[in-house]
Amino acid sequence: MKIQKKLTGCSRLMLLCLSLELLLEAGAGNIHYSVPEETDKGSFVGNIAKDLGLQPQELADRGVRIVSRGRMPLFALNPRSGSLITARRIDREELCAQSMPCLVSFNILVEDKMKLFPVEVEIIDINDNTPQFQLEELEFQMNEITTPGTRISLPFGQDLDVGMNSLQSYQLSSNPHFSLDVQQGADGPQHPEMVLQSPLDREEEAVHHLILTASDGGEPVRSGTLRIYIQVVDANDNPPAFTQAQYHINVPENVPLGTQLLMVNATDPDEGANGEVTYSFHNVDHRVAQIFHLDSYTGEISNKEPLDFEEYKMYSMEVQAQDGAGLMAKAKVLIKVLDVNDNTPEVTITSVTTAVPENFPPGTIIALISVHDQDSGDNGCTTCFIPGNLPFKLEKLVDNYYRLVTERTLDRELISGYNITITAIDQGTPALSTETHISLLVTDINDNSPVFHQDSYSAYIPENNPRGASIFSVRAHDLDSNENAQITYSLIEDTIQGAPLSAYLSINSDTGVLYALRSFDYEQFRNLQLKVMARDSGDPPLSSNVSLSLFVLDQNDNPPEILYPALPTDDSTGVELAPRSAEPGYLVTKVVAVDRDSGQNAWLSYRLLKASEPGLFSVGLHTGEVRTARALLDRDALKQSLVVAVQDHGQPPLSATVTLTVAVADRIPDILADLGSLEPSAKPNDSDLTLYLVVAVAAAARWHMSSACWCLTGMQSSHFVGVDGVRAFLQTYSHEVSLTADSRKSHLIFPQPNYADTLISQESCEKKDFLSAPQSLLEDKKEPFSQVNFSSQSADITGVSCGACTEEYIYLSNL
Known part of the structure; x- marks a missing residue:
């Protein structure tokens, strides 16, 4: 029931609005009122609110007002009563002159609908003007021989009122010689004429005094009078005669003042004073008399004031010609004013x-x-x-x-x-x-998203940057204005190596400046891909994204790392072998190093920093190859010590060094002979190279050069001396020997051809049991030697074959 009542109320409200709209539409025709002239200011004219279908209080709410042009407003709206009232005292004669009806038109504007409603108010005339003549007295002469029935036109009176309040009748005072005849003019006004009833006799009465009375039809009646003096003269039997009964001329409204417009002409055949003609206006409006001038002797008509088409379109006047004896003739003059475009819109x-x-x-x-x-x-x-x-x-x-x-x-x-x-x-x-x-x-409305200055951005940041450093800035612009163009910046959340992006970077929401929250490491990651969002402050807000590639630039923060020869973990020193017969340029060994940096920071160069025998060895600047610089001499010491430096090209450059020991000998026995003069170690477990190392070197040399298997048994370790802190690689065209000291294990390597630039991994080698191999395999010279076990009182020599490699290893282990 409640819902039904609510709907009914809404329906009534819609019906009321529809009715009001229909009333407004129906009232779109002219609204007509009337009001008498000379009413007081604020007088009621009509109920405009009712005629518009509105309540009085709606006039102000809906912006109802009077729209008129040009003149001072004559009417006003009373917002309390909804009535149309007079804004001042209204004079109908001032507004409309003799025009009927006198209508004042204007429009009522309903501003909220932008609708106009035409309104006409008729100003009703009241009898507030008395008939008047232009002259108070009229004098003229009449010849005594004037025949009865002669008509003499009299000035007509003027009453500014209209209708019944205007001039209605004329009366002439009683006289035996003259009577009054009123003619209805074709143009509207009445023309009084005095008619001679009986002949005049100057000798009987030389002057006649008459009074012409003009009365209106108002209530009460108003009237005006004109005194007429008629002087009787002697006979003049020829009146003046105009050359035309009517004169007509068209004159533009912008004609200059004093311009001769036309000339009337009348002639009189009489002689003397009876033939002298003078001209005058007869029965003209007072406004016409103000504008035009008639020369009484020449009949020339000119303008004294400017002509205005908008005021008068046609001037009608009557010109009278009179001779000296008093005979008259009349002609009508019509001056038509032509409109000139002298008013701008x-x-x-x-x-x-x-x-x-x-x-x-x-x-x-x-x-x-x-x-x-x-x-x-x-x-x-x-x-x-x-x-x-x-x-x-x-x-x-x-x-x-x-x-x-x-x-x-x-x-x-x-x-x-x-x-x-x-x-x-x-x-x-x-x-x-x-x-x-x-x-x-x-x-403005928020109809434009922020636009970045570039489709994508790339930024570069050196590694090891300080935390909080400004690394880049992005800018976007918004074509909108005010808050719709206020942009805030943010990073679209993402993860980098399992950590949120916000842990690495932040952005100033107002300026778009990007800051690093941690120090970046080129060796950890080299670039980051992220997205920046720009959002305006409109309602609703609009946004756009842009991709930013952040590249970490390498800095020289890693020194070169020497891969070969690898530094042993037990403080031992590598030993390289060079035969005394080696020619200059003989490849002794090769230093291999890498740098974790990139670019020129990882470009490495090698140089010989220190040598026990200067000038004997050289190091390749870019290859790291250690070669003999000259032929080896007998006087050259068996043990040569070299310090090789590896340096990168960073700024500042970083470097690393490695110490090499080179043993000089043509043959293994030479090495043994040189080593025989050394005292043996007193401790069997000492770090000196003992019997086992030398036996391994000798055995390896023998196997590789004669392709035969032989064993060393029963040899005492006291027959050999050790070499402290030495690990050597003997590189020749046919074999290579590696000796290690200060450890429990040494190596003997048999390469196939010499590959100076190839590093072989030990993990790819297979370990085989030499004792289980058949004897035929050991005696076959073409079959590579796989494994040899040497047993003595304190040593075991084990050979390992690297089937997939180019080298063979023999391990000597202290038992």
């Missing part, structure tokens, strides 16, 4: 909107405009237009009203404001025009 902005949002639809009303031209014909026919390059158009309404509307949706980002020039032009020659201007501001 008047443009009035009735209502205007100064600001409009950019998303308003086409057809939005911007202003209500009226155009008026006081000229007539083509000179008063106006057209109104605006420049064609604007997104607006003018729509013609009633009564020379126009409304300015949008023709398409506006875009503030293209044009934020318009200065609209409205031009009204008439069709006169030359045409006159008027311009008025309307300033319109286009207000």
Whole structure:
């Protein structure tokens, strides 16, 4: 039940609104009122609220007001009563002169609907004017021989009122010679004529005194009088005669003052004074007498004041010619004023909107405009237009009203404001025009997303950067304005190596400056891919993303790392073998190093930093190859010590060094002979190279050179001496021996051909049991030797074959 009642109430409200709209539409015709002239200010004229279908309090709410042009407002609206009242005392004669009916037209504007309602108010005449003659006295002469029945035109009276309140009748005072005859003129006014009833006799009565009375039909009756003096003269039998009964001329309204417009001419055949003709205006409006001048002797008519087509379009006057004896003749003069385009169109902005949002639809009303031209014909026919390059158009309404509307949706980002020039032009020659201007501001809406200056960004940051350092900045712009263009920046969350992006980087939300939250390591990761979002402050906010590639630049923070010869973990020193017969350039060994940096920071160069025998060895600058610089001499010591430095090209450069020991000998027995002079170690477990090392070297040399198997048994370890801190690689074209000291194990390597630049991994080798191999395999010279076990009192020599490698190893282990 409650829902039903609510719907019923809504239906009633909709019905009321519909009825009100229909009433407004129905009232779109003219509204007519009438009011007597000379009523007091504030007098009631009509209930305009009722006739518009509105309540009195709605007049102000809906912006109802009077729209009129030109004159001072005659009427006003009473917002409390909803009535149309007089704004001042109204004089009908001042407004309309003799025109009937006297109508005052204006429009009522309902501003919220932009609708106009024409209103006409008729001003009712009251009898507030007395009939008057232009002259208080009239004197003229009549010949005594004037025949009865002669008519003499008398001045007609003027009453500014109209209708029954205007002049209605004339009366002539009683006289035996004259009577009054009133003729109804073709142009409306009555023309009083005095008719001679009986002959005149100058000798009997030389002057006749008469009174002409003009009365109106008002209540009470008002009247005015004219005194007439008639002087009887001697006979003059020829009156003046005009050459034309009617004179007509067309005169432009802008004719200069004092211009001779036309000349009337009358002749009299009499002689003397009876033939002398003078001219005068007869029965003319007082306004005509003010504007025109008639020369009484020449009959020339000229203008004393400017002519105005908008005031009078036609001037009608009567010219009287009188001779010296008093005979008269009359002619009618018509002066037609031609309109000249001397009035520019008047443009009035009735209502205007100064600001409009950019998303308003086409057809939005911007202003209500009226155009008026006081000229007539083509000179008063106006057209109104605006420049064609604007997104607006003018729509013609009633009564020379126009409304300015949008023709398409506006875009503030293209044009934020318009200065609209409205031009009204008439069709006169030359045409006159008027311009008025309307300033319109286009207000912003959030219809543009932020746009970054680049489609993507790349930034570079050196590794080991300080925390909190500014590393890059991005910028975006928004074509909107105010808060719609205020941009904040943020990073789109992501993970880097399992950690959130926010742990590495941050961005200033106002400036777009990117900061590093930690120090980056080129060797850890070399680039980061992230996205930056720019968001405006509009409602709703708009945003856009851009990709940023952050590249970490390498710095020289890693020294070279020597891979070969590898430094033993037990503080031993490598030993390389060089035969005394080696020629200059003989490859002794090769130092291999790497650098974890990149670019020029990882470019390595090698140099010989120190040598026990300067000039004997050289090191390749870029290869690290250790070669003999000259032939070896007998005087050269068996043991040569070299210090090789490896340096990168960073700034500043970093370096590493390695110490090499080179044993000089042509044959293994030479090494043994040189070593025989050394004292043996007193401790069997000492770090000196003992019997086992030498036996291994000798055995390896014997196997590789004669391709035969032999065993050393029963040899005492005291027959050999050790070499402290030595690990040697003997590189020749046919074999290589590696000796180690200060350890429990030594190596003997048999390479196939010499590969100086190849590093072989020990893990790829297989270990085989030499004792289980068949004897035929040991005696076959073509089959590579796989494994040899040497047993003695304190040593075991084990051989390992590297089937996939180019080297064979023999391990000597202390038992």
